[in-house]
Every structure is written in C-alpha cells, then in structure tokens.
Amino acid sequence: MVTLGETMVLVYPSTTGPMKHAHEFEKSLAGAETNVAIGLARLGHDVGWYSKLGTDPHGEYLEFFVRGEGVDTTTVEFTDEAPTGIMFKERREFGEPAVHYYRHGSAASLMSPDDLPVDYLTNAEYLHLTGITPALSESCRDATLLAAERATEAGMTVSFDPNVRRKLWESDERMRETMLDLVSLSDIVLPGIEEGAALFGTDDPEAIAAACLDHGAGTAVVKLGAAGAVVADGSTTERVSGYDVERVVDPVGAGDGFAAGFLASRIEGQGPVEATETANAVGAFATTVAGDTEGLPTRKELDVFVGERDAVRR
Incomplete structure (x- = not known):
C-alpha cells in the first residue's frame, strides 16, 4: 500500500490538565496517513508514504521515525520554503483531548500535482487517502484528486477515510464537494457517524453506508466506536460487534488503526466482514495506549x- 499526506510533530504535556499549566512536554508524531502506514507495517505489509517536510529538525525527526517503523520514505521531499507542521495535544483523564494545530502554511501544504510521484504511487495494490490532505490547500486538494484518478486508471484499490476536519475547510460546501468527489473515486470508504452526517445529512449507519455506495464506492464501512461497525458491499449489509476495552487511555488514532486492520485483512484476501472484525480489534487495541501510533x-x-494466541510474558 502507498499513501500521501501531512505528518506533524506531536507535542504533549508530561502531566494531565490544561495546557496553560504544563511546563514539561514530550514529543511524538501525528498524521492519519502515517498512522495507517505504520499500522500496516506492524502487521507485516509493505507500505510507502509520500509527503513534504521542512528542512528542519522536526522534518528530520519525522522521516527518521516513519522510516524506522518499516515504511518506505524514499519519495518524501524536504523543502526550505516552509516549516514542518506541529500540533499540541492536552492530556485528560476523561473525554476527547483538546488539540491545537500549528500547520497553516506548512511544508506539506505545498504538495501539488506537479510534484506528485505518480509512478511511485501507482506501483502498488492499494492507495489510501484521507480527507485531511485536500483540506490543507488548493494544491493539496488537486494532488489528492489526481492521485485517486491515476490509481483508479492503474487498476489499484483506492481506500478513503473522510476524516472530516471542519476547521481546515473554507466552507462546508467545499468540504462536501471534495469529499464526495473522493468517495466516487474510491473502492473502500471508511466514515464515522459524524462524518456521515456531515456528508449525507444522516446519522443512521446503514443509510450512511448506502449513500457511500450510491456515490460509487464498492465497499463502505461505517465506524461505530465501541459498538463496532456496519459494513456494506452492495449485496449485503452487516453489523459487526466491537471489542470491550477495560479502560480507554487515548481514543485518538483508533480510527486509523481501524483502517489499517481493515486494509491488512483485505490485502490478505479476507472478505469484508472478516476484515471489519480485524479492524474493530486493531482500533480497540489502539485505545489502550497513549499516543497516535504507540498503540x-x-x-x-x-x-x-x-x-x-496465548501471551508469553517470560
């Protein structure tokens, strides 16, 4: 599988509580596409990632980290024209953590169709995209759509996770237009309930799945969090139960883990229902550890x- 998109340095306090009271911080990375890529690499698959990073220590760190996880980074570009993006995430004991982005005008936002390594991106079985990358800039939007079009022409399987980030879009209308274009170019679409509501005006998972299929997707998998997922492929629609987790440590990244699990299973030849079972398991496992990729x-x-398999501790 190959993917493209922005990955940022993730900075978070060493202690829980409001960011303004924090004095010590730790560093990791965050990026939906690299989360999926790393998830697939850990499950034993060959994965490549394209992006632009700043020629700065943050960019060097990100490339080193992703490459160290077994993801091919040979097409990643470095630029002096803009810095690597950064995000800060508060730590909280309960609820979704607050996230603060410093990504406007980042190196990744300079990605464009002219720079796209089309031969590299179409030399794989799967291309995975998210709705975050086309929201970064007009050139990123054009590059994402071009990648999807070229992958479709090459006979690849295109996977798309809407990952709606309303703060990044100039308007909801532009967001929906772009997202629906990508849905129509995708074989697999992986929305959550909130994303389905934003795109199709309904929070009914079966209706969201049907809407994805009506717009051209071959398979739609609607994520329901702890409740599991609804998977539909035009012939059947099934609800697949999730996994109980004793304590959710960090829900961020669970959706990317879900995508990695689903794609890994499909690459291995499993059907949509079996792939959804694996996706539920990977997504649940990811919530048990703090960090976007650590779990x-x-x-x-x-x-x-x-x-x-039985766990062997010593």
Missing part, C-alpha cells in the same frame, strides 16, 4: 488480543 499492534499482539 498500533504487531501481528503477535493482535493475535493475543483476539484470543488466537
């Missing part, structure tokens, strides 16, 4: 989690 499981960890 993505290896194949052995996943097997233990779903009960297919």
Whole structure:
C-alpha cells in the first residue's frame, strides 16, 4: 500500500490538565496517513508514504521515525520554503483531548500535482487517502484528486477515510464537494457517524453506508466506536460487534488503526466482514495506549488480543 499526506510533530504535556499549566512536554508524531502506514507495517505489509517536510529538525525527526517503523520514505521531499507542521495535544483523564494545530502554511501544504510521484504511487495494490490532505490547500486538494484518478486508471484499490476536519475547510460546501468527489473515486470508504452526517445529512449507519455506495464506492464501512461497525458491499449489509476495552487511555488514532486492520485483512484476501472484525480489534487495541501510533499492534499482539494466541510474558 502507498499513501500521501501531512505528518506533524506531536507535542504533549508530561502531566494531565490544561495546557496553560504544563511546563514539561514530550514529543511524538501525528498524521492519519502515517498512522495507517505504520499500522500496516506492524502487521507485516509493505507500505510507502509520500509527503513534504521542512528542512528542519522536526522534518528530520519525522522521516527518521516513519522510516524506522518499516515504511518506505524514499519519495518524501524536504523543502526550505516552509516549516514542518506541529500540533499540541492536552492530556485528560476523561473525554476527547483538546488539540491545537500549528500547520497553516506548512511544508506539506505545498504538495501539488506537479510534484506528485505518480509512478511511485501507482506501483502498488492499494492507495489510501484521507480527507485531511485536500483540506490543507488548493494544491493539496488537486494532488489528492489526481492521485485517486491515476490509481483508479492503474487498476489499484483506492481506500478513503473522510476524516472530516471542519476547521481546515473554507466552507462546508467545499468540504462536501471534495469529499464526495473522493468517495466516487474510491473502492473502500471508511466514515464515522459524524462524518456521515456531515456528508449525507444522516446519522443512521446503514443509510450512511448506502449513500457511500450510491456515490460509487464498492465497499463502505461505517465506524461505530465501541459498538463496532456496519459494513456494506452492495449485496449485503452487516453489523459487526466491537471489542470491550477495560479502560480507554487515548481514543485518538483508533480510527486509523481501524483502517489499517481493515486494509491488512483485505490485502490478505479476507472478505469484508472478516476484515471489519480485524479492524474493530486493531482500533480497540489502539485505545489502550497513549499516543497516535504507540498503540498500533504487531501481528503477535493482535493475535493475543483476539484470543488466537496465548501471551508469553517470560
């Protein structure tokens, strides 16, 4: 699989509570596309990632980290024209953490169709895209649509997670127009309930799945959090139960883990329902660890989690 999109340095306090009272911070990374790429790499698959990073220590760190996880970064570009994006995330004991972005005018926002490594991006079985990248700039929007079009022409399977970030869009109308264009170019669409409501005006998961199929998708998987997911492929629609997690440590990144699990299973030849079961397991596992990528499981960890292998501690 190959993917493209922005990855930022993630900075978070060492303690829980409001950011304004924090004095010590730790560093990691955050990016929906690299979360999926790293998730697939940990499950044993060959993955590549394209992006633009600033020629700065933050860009060097991100490329080093992603490459160290086994993801191919040979097409990643560095530029002096803009810095690498940064985001800060508060730590809270309960509820969604507050996130603060410093990504406007970032290096990744300079991605354009002219720079796109089309041959590289179409030399794989799958292309995974999200709705975040086209929201960064007009040139990113054009590059994302071009990647989807070229992948479709090459006979690849295109996967799309809407990942709606309303703060990044100039208007809801522009957001919906772009998202629906990408849905129509995709074989697999992976929305959540809120994203389905934003795109189709309904929070009914079966209706969201049907709307994705009506717009051209071959398979739609609607994420329901702890309740699991609804998967539809035009012939059947099924609800697949989720996994109970004793304590959710960090919900951020669970959706990307879900996508990684689903794509890994499809690449391995599993059907949509079986792939959704795996996706639910990876997404649930990801919530048990703080951080966007830290909780993505290896194949052995996943097997233990779903009960297919006994844990050996020593």
